[in-house]
Amino acid sequence: MRMQxxxxxxxxxxxTVSRALKSDASVAPATRAAVLKAIEELGYVPNQIAGSLSxxxxxxxxxxVPSLNNPHFSETVLALGNALDDRNMQLLIxxxxxxxRKEAELVRAFLARKPEAIILTSDGHxxxxxxxxxxxxxxxxxxxxxxxxxxxxxxGFSNELAMRGLIGALIGEGYSRITYLGEADDADTRGASRxxxxxxxxxxxxxxxxxxxxxxxxxxxxxxERGLETxxxxxxxxxxxxxxxxxxxxxxxxxxxxRGWAVPGRMAVSGFGDFEIARIAVPAITTVQIDAxxxxxxxxxxxxxxxxARRDAPPAAIIRPVPALPCLRASTARVR
Amino acid sequence: MRMQxxxxxxxxxxxTVSRALKSDASVAPATRAAVLKAIEELGYVPNQIAGSLSxxxxxxxxxxVPSLNNPHFSETVLALGNALDDRNMQLLIxxxxxxxRKEAELVRAFLARKPEAIILTSDGHxxxxxxxxxxxxxxxxxxxxxxxxxxxxxxGFSNELAMRGLIGALIGEGYSRITYLGEADDADTRGASRxxxxxxxxxxxxxxxxxxxxxxxxxxxxxxERGLETxxxxxxxxxxxxxxxxxxxxxxxxxxxxRGWAVPGRMAVSGFGDFEIARIAVPAITTVQIDAxxxxxxxxxxxxxxxxARRDAPPAAIIRPVPALPCLRASTARVR
DNA sequence: ATTGCGTATGTTATCGATAACATCGTAGGC
DNA sequence: GCCTACGATGTTATCGATAACATACGCAAT
Numbered sequence: 001m002r003m004q005x006x007x008x009x010x011x012x013x014x015x016t017v018s019r020a021l022k023s024d025a026s027v028a029p030a031t032r033a034a035v036l037k038a039i040e041e042l043g044y045v046p047n048q049i050a051g052s053l054s055x056x057x058x059x060x061x062x063x064x065v066p067s068l069n070n071p072h073f074s075e076t077v078l079a080l081g082n083a084l085d086d087r088n089m090q091l092l093i094x095x096x097x098x099x100x101r102k103e104a105e106l107v108r109a110f111l112a113r114k115p116e117a118i119i120l121t122s123d124g125h126x127x128x129x130x131x132x133x134x135x136x137x138x139x140x141x142x143x144x145x146x147x148x149x150x151x152x153x154x155x156g157f158s159n160e161l162a163m164r165g166l167i168g169a170l171i172g173e174g175y176s177r178i179t180y181l182g183e184a185d186d187a188d189t190r191g192a193s194r195x196x197x198x199x200x201x202x203x204x205x206x207x208x209x210x211x212x213x214x215x216x217x218x219x220x221x222x223x224x225e226r227g228l229e230t231x232x233x234x235x236x237x238x239x240x241x242x243x244x245x246x247x248x249x250x251x252x253x254x255x256x257x258x259r260g261w262a263v264p265g266r267m268a269v270s271g272f273g274d275f276e277i278a279r280i281a282v283p284a285i286t287t288v289q290i291d292a293x294x295x296x297x298x299x300x301x302x303x304x305x306x307x308x309a310r311r312d313a314p315p316a317a318i319i320r321p322v323p324a325l326p327c328l329r330a331s332t333a334r335v336r
Numbered sequence: 337m338r339m340q341x342x343x344x345x346x347x348x349x350x351x352t353v354s355r356a357l358k359s360d361a362s363v364a365p366a367t368r369a370a371v372l373k374a375i376e377e378l379g380y381v382p383n384q385i386a387g388s389l390s391x392x393x394x395x396x397x398x399x400x401v402p403s404l405n406n407p408h409f410s411e412t413v414l415a416l417g418n419a420l421d422d423r424n425m426q427l428l429i430x431x432x433x434x435x436x437r438k439e440a441e442l443v444r445a446f447l448a449r450k451p452e453a454i455i456l457t458s459d460g461h462x463x464x465x466x467x468x469x470x471x472x473x474x475x476x477x478x479x480x481x482x483x484x485x486x487x488x489x490x491x492g493f494s495n496e497l498a499m500r501g502l503i504g505a506l507i508g509e510g511y512s513r514i515t516y517l518g519e520a521d522d523a524d525t526r527g528a529s530r531x532x533x534x535x536x537x538x539x540x541x542x543x544x545x546x547x548x549x550x551x552x553x554x555x556x557x558x559x560x561e562r563g564l565e566t567x568x569x570x571x572x573x574x575x576x577x578x579x580x581x582x583x584x585x586x587x588x589x590x591x592x593x594x595r596g597w598a599v600p601g602r603m604a605v606s607g608f609g610d611f612e613i614a615r616i617a618v619p620a621i622t623t624v625q626i627d628a629x630x631x632x633x634x635x636x637x638x639x640x641x642x643x644x645a646r647r648d649a650p651p652a653a654i655i656r657p658v659p660a661l662p663c664l665r666a667s668t669a670r671v672r
Numbered sequence: 673a674t675t676g677c678g679t680a681t682g683t684t685a686t687c688g689a690t691a692a693c694a695t696c697g698t699a700g701g702c
Numbered sequence: 703g704c705c706t707a708c709g710a711t712g713t714t715a716t717c718g719a720t721a722a723c724a725t726a727c728g729c730a731a732t
Contacts, residue, residue, distance in 0.1 A: 352710085352711060362711095363711085
């Protein structure tokens with residue numbers, strides 16, 4: 001069924017049907033009502049593929065995330081989706097699985113569908129995607145980081161500084177034998193930035209870094225359970241395990257509790273991200289607070305601004321930093 | 337840049353370029369190589385919107401989930417996405433937020449993009465979507481449940497029987513003062529089926545149901561923290577809280593631990609779904625094991641079968657039950 | 673009465689790839 | 703040496719909505 005069929009039925013032209021479906025176009029109220037009624041009765045659903053080809057507006061934005069079943073990004077995706085709902089746009093979600101090659105494939109596949117904006121959550125990019133993105137002439141937003149060489153817009157924070165701040169605060173609490181537990185093969189990922197921040201904070205306090213790694217990104221709760229062994233094998237005198245993320249920290253705490261070790265007391269543990277589990281777990285987990293939903297909302301706002309700018313003036317890159325502050329909780333409380 | 341531009345540059349026709357991009361079409365190897373080289377050099381990305389309009393194959397499937405930041409569905413979505421990767425299809429994800437109206441809007445919006453299959457994870461449907469789905473003439477797969485009146489294909493299990501089995505097993509362990517903690521406003525949701533299963537198991541043992549609810553779906557860890565109060569206010573002698581999901585159970589356990597109550601011992605708690613947190617938490621949480629990723633993979637397989645069937649024979653509805661078995665863990669262990 | 677303008681609608685061309693059909697050349701069978 | 707068949711490529715029409723332009727009508731201002 002096409003618009004033509006609706007039109008013929010009402011003795012009008014397809015163009016009038018098309019206009020009746022756009023809320024701003026000028027159509028007589030009676031005509032519009034008749035069109036909407038006929039559409040409802042016939043169960044007609046417009047073919048947006050044809051519409052997109054004609055109008056060269058696809059009506060969706062694309063987002064690439066490194067991992068979906070991870071509270072970090074699902075909250076951001078959710079908030080961005082809601083923000084786009086208001087503009088009547090859909091969100092196409094791609095999962096890069098922390099793999100640059102997969103990221104590049106997805107960028108190509110998504111660009112073929114002519115998204116009106118693209119959001120990248122991936123860490124370091126395959127260089128081949130840059131010319132593709134440039135040619136697409138759409139807003140590009142990198143989130144969840146502050147890249148040294150941004151492609152265009154950015155909504156994020158420095159993972160390095162955030163972790164440095166957290167470790168600095170923990171050193172201030174009196175901890176010194178702090179061991180970092182991150183992911184293996186984390187080159188060019190946010191995990192690597194956090195590790196760097198840890199090293200800087202340790203160096204600033206005159207302490208030698210103590211680094212361990214477990215599993216490939218993303219770090220899971222199960223990795224944390226196994227990770228405690230790794231940490232203790234390498235640094236038996238560890239008094240605090242600083243983890244690259246909250247789920248990992250939760251796993252480490254669980255492993256401690258299975259051994260009958262008090263957290264805090266026998267061992268302290270910190271995470272990163274401040275997701276629900278960090279607040280609910282017993283003990284509550286010391287972490288870095290990130291407004292994951294806020295990042296999604298801001299990205300949505302930037303898409304709006306970029307569309308307006310394109311009409312008014314040459315678009316300028318927007319760099320929007322979001323706060324990332326240490327949040328000390330029970331899991332690292334000092335115990336007399 | 338269009339195919340025409342690539343073609344002109346090589347002195348061939350656009351059709352040959354199009355064929356060179358499909359792996360099965362007959363093109364001379366030398367020609368194909370030249371085309372691919374030119375495409376690479378020019379950074380050309382085919383316009384799939386035009387391709388879809390012409391070939392009437394959109395190259396994606398749509399999935400509606402009630403909630404994204406919920407391990408239940410993100411694992412399924414992930415697995416389905418991977419299954420579709422193999423068929424070179426993309427996955428369009430929609431979030432209904434447990435809202436029928438939103439589900440209906442999304443179905444309409446998605447159908448406008450002509451998906452080649454649609455997967456529904458939502459519970460009860462808005463009746464208006466049925467004619468729309470029928471007209472679309474694409475495979476429809478309902479997952480995560482066994483509807484009494486399936487639209488077409490199904491990959492799922494009976495939430496009612498699964499919860500009945502779990503509660504039955506717990507009664508077998510010697511529990512009797514079991515209070516159910518679910519969501520408010522759960523009419524026509526999986527939560528309601530689980531609640532029903534609980535009631536049946538209690539009735540079968542000659543026990544009166546003890547029902548509590550907290551928050552709207554989806555139940556969160558935070559709901560669990562608050563939920564313990566609700567349970568104790570209504571049924572102070574509760575010895576086991578049977579929760580509608582694992583995150584809720586985790587929150588209840590955390591609340592118990594904050595009070596200094598031993599779990600198990602002072603209170604036992606069960607969940608549903610068997611997600612990572614249920615295995616890692618201390619104590620590990622008694623739950624119903626569901627292979628969430630397996631559901632996604634099966635759905636992908638059904639899409640494949642449906643496409644083949646459409647060519648060969650009239651398509652038949654496939655009902656594929658998946659196991660949902662009780663898994664007793666430490667959180668409900670009997671303590672002398 | 674005439675001009676002019678705005679509102680409601682129709683007509684035509686177009687977006688870019690691909691299905692379907694047409695053509696051309698050549699290798700192989702007899 | 704002729705015919706067939708198939709492999710490689712070109713040509714044309716088409717998918718369905720919409721942008722851009724064209725038209726018709728009515729009402730207000732002069």
